[in-house]
Amino acid sequence: MQMRGHSHHRVHVILQGAAILSTSLADGRKQILRVLMPTDFVGRLGSETTQYDATALTDVTTGSFSRPAFEALLRISPEMTHRLLHSTLKELDDARELLLLLGRKTATEKLASFLLALQRRSQRLRPNRIRLPLYQFELADLLGLTHETISRQFATLRDHGVVECHGPRQIEILDIDTLVEMSGGDPNEHAVSPVMQ
């Protein structure tokens, strides 16, 4: 699957597999905006103008609506509208987390944060063993780095015994406390008493 700008004015839902949503500049610099997972929507839901690229990471199966059909569905079903609203709000929160990462974190913190977010998300048999959905060179485009820097950051994580790599896109977290330390911390951990003036 490779789509430019969600052609045909259709709305898609990811049913199985993973994909990435990205945008890029004229000279080829690319920024991945989101890793799309099952239940995620893709398409021109809001503005008529903004277009993104969707690229499959694995085999993907999707459901698909024409724009008018989708709008009719929303008109008929408040239930559906609420679900879409909540998933959009979740996407917005995820995007904002990424804004902080891209704008203010160092390379080390970026990778550590990403790995922790991934671990939080994926509840697997062995929780410290995670399958990376992306290659290192794709990770670079998600974290706003080069693939060389990603490789070097993985190397230092390995050297410090924080993670272990088992083949490509397969890593194991050995020392999660150090990883948390290296991540620069969550924004919400320093929550202070509510104030309003």
Added chain:
Amino acid sequence: MQMRGHSHHRVHVILQGAAILSTSLADGRKQILRVLMPTDFVGRLGSETTQYDATALTDVTTGSFSRPAFEALLRISPEMTHRLLHSTLKELDDARELLLLLGRKTATEKLASFLLALQRRSQRLRPNRIRLPLYQFELADLLGLTHETISRQFATLRDHGVVECHGPRQIEILDIDTLVEMSGGDPNEHAVSPVMQ
């Protein structure tokens, strides 16, 4: 106005004035997520966990709902739900534009892009005269730079005759073509023919 984490589980609507929505790391590094303008919503709409800071830039008047009251409103009024959905989708698009800027643009491109976005938005008497809603040091926290870098970028824009500064937070765009050139361009300008495999 200064709020930490939208206390009281309330939802607010900006009616007049401007504010910023931001988040920050434990050590003080800060990322501005959005400049809030009239009609923007603030509050814990989606997740129960994520908290942001809202800070007024000017005098601000807001409308306010308790969380249950707001949820009741959404249940009763599909009209309202649709409006909220659309504004959330718009916020998501804005956030994604900022993701590209933070992850992949240079300092020059960041400032140029910001000024162009500002000009696009604000339809004023003299279109090339714009009031910056933020001080330079706040701009730094929006664009993922330091205030020194912002100042230097303004200096080079001035030196090249692209903009002129009339007092703080008041600038005039003299050469919009060069500014567009310096902005690195829009992601959508290189749109290719739609493909889907």
Added chain:
DNA sequence: CGCTGTATTGATGCAAGTCAAGGTAAGTGG
């Protein structure tokens, strides 16, 4: 076996950060 695509590692350069010292303009109050 030799591609092709991904990852590693080293050498070097530079954009932006850091540190530091003013500058300017708008208050404030003696």
Added chain:
DNA sequence: CCACTTACCTTGACTTGCATCAATACAGCG
């Protein structure tokens, strides 16, 4: 009115984290 403060901006010297460029390694596979 003028010292003094406060808040924002500017500029310079220096440092550094990450990018860039380049070479090599490695694994899967047709």
